[in-house]
Amino acid sequence: MNLKDFKWAIVTGGSSGIGREFVLELSRRKLNVIATGRDEKRLKQLADEVKEKFKTQVHTFVVDLSSPQKVKRFIEEVSSFEIDLLVNNAGFGLYGxxxxxxxxxxxxxxEVNVKALTVLSHHFAKQMVQRRRGGIINVSSIAGYMPLAYFNAYSATKAYVYYLSLALWAELKKYNVHVLCVAPGPTRTRFFERAFKDQSFRTFGKLMDPKQVAFGAIEAFEKRKPIYIPAFKNRLISFAAKKLLPDRLLARFTAG
Structure with missing residues (x-):
């Protein structure tokens, strides 16, 4: 699927991390972008960078996706735009x-990881189906491939994203609407600070570069792949979790 045919993209969670890199990479490819986030200052800095580097249009919206009312309001605010690509990147985790x-x-x-993603996907997918063109990129996690003790509810939300994305990929392909599920492993973002809060933590080996994740995801989208797992190590983990190890064993192992 050629992004040159697309004009407008939405990226949720665009103020930092993987979302920010999605905004920059899509802008580099000459798409106009609507970026949402919770940090108004970071969004403004991002918009200024995009306009200076790429001369494309970018609109930013401060949106709390944990509020269904604010999600609905955001949809109304962007109703005049013809959205070709939706990147559901916003999400966070809880550990304990x-x-x-x-x-x-x-x-x-x-609300953020599941409901907002579902509502946005449903709304914009209907428009894409009518136009017979479009795409959705949903950011899941390799955590969604297994029952993770202490990342309990978080891994469950990412499993939802994984299965929803694959189902939509199968349903919507006949309308020329492509859906990609991105399942990164530990990445250099603010995820761990928020997930662990005041608890001490150590990162899991070398963290991936969010720029690498976003670039690889867009490349996979253009090749119409249904799933993109960055890095061989993460692909190996996901394969073992799905094919080799029973869920009960994985859950007990991660519980320590």
Whole structure:
């Protein structure tokens, strides 16, 4: 699928990390981008960088995707744009024993990782189907390939994204709408700081560069691949989790 035929893209969670790199890479490829995020200052800096480097259009929206009302308002605010590509990148994780996690934070995570992604996908997919052109990139995680103790609810949300994406890939291809599921491993973003909060943590080996993840994902999208897992190590982990190891064993192993 050639992105040269696309004019406008939406990237959620675009103010930092993988989302920011999606905005930059799509702009480099001459798409106009609507970027959402929670950090107004970072969004403005990103917009200034895009305009200076690529001379493309970029609009930024500060949106709290944990609020269904604000998601609905955002959809209304961009109704005048013909969206060719939706990148559902926004998401966050929580680490800890399930019974000790804050229930409101769990609900917010499900709103962002699952509900907002689903609502946005449903809304824009309908428009793409009518035009017989478009695409959706959903950012999942290799955590979605296995039952991760202490990343319990988070890994469950990413499993949802994985299975929804594959189902939509199969359903929408007849309308010339391509859906890609991106499942990165540990990446150099602010994910760990938010997931662990005040808890001490160590990163899991060498972290991936978010620029590499975004670039590889866009390349995979153009090749119409249904799944993109960056790095051989992560592909090996996902293969073992899906094909070799029973879920019960994985859950017990990650629980320590």
């Amino acid at each position: 024993e399930f019974v000790k996690l804050d229930s409101e934070e769990i609900e917010n995570m499900i």
